[in-house]
Amino acid sequence: AxxxxxxxxxxxxxxxxxxxxxxxxxxxxxxxxxxxxxxxxxxxxxxxxxxxxxxxxxxxxxxxGCPVWSREDDLELQKDDEDARNKLIAKFGAENVARRVAFRKS
Amino acid sequence: SVGTLRRPFRTVTTYGISVLREAFKMLSNSPDSDALFNRLDERDLPSPQQMSPSV
Structure with missing residues (x-):
């Protein structure tokens, strides 16, 4: 999964x-x-x-002003789901989400 | 001179998770520092007030 x-x-x-x-x-x-x-x-x-x-x-x-990343946020990030991604973007901003993706893959 | 050059208005120094893992392993005395690092990654950060000082 x-x-x-x-x-x-x-x-x-x-x-x-x-x-x-x-x-x-x-x-x-x-x-x-x-x-x-x-x-x-x-x-x-x-x-x-x-x-x-x-x-x-x-x-x-x-x-x-954004929160730090939680485990739940990271699990949501792994989902290949547009809704989940949009919720993360609303919470962290597109730039922070892009940085998190790069960080997790690095 | 080079030493007096100003930094750009916003510098962002970032380390990837694999670099942090190796740095952690370098500093940790734990025989299973890999597992310890994974646990840190899987757990949420306590609030700053709850974070324990080293002394």
Missing amino acids: SQGENKQTNTCPDSSKVEEAAQIIQHFMEEFHMDLLSVTQALLKNSGEVEATSYYLHAGQRSD
Whole structure:
């Protein structure tokens, strides 16, 4: 049923990008006094956007006023259903939905 | 000089989920960091007030 996850491409990420991301995670852990799990999950739910995650951890909300992504939203995103997609666009905006799709496939 | 160049009005730095997964595995001490990462992905983010500080 959930074919969306299967469409992910299993490319090996660039090691310099991985190191860069690890440094940012560590920086957030120090800046916000949070553990690895909390910071990583915040990045996951903000579609891997560094500035948006930083703002969220600082302010408790996103700067664009949209909510962070939930598991249910991600499951809806996987459906090949126009109604579901339109509801997500109404909730997050077309740009955020497009970013989420790219993030899930990356 | 290059060091004093201003950034564009809006920079967006984004990491894909596979990069985040590898970065997490690099930093995690868990023997099953892959499964741990999947659990983080499958669970909802607690409100910022509920997010536990590391100290």
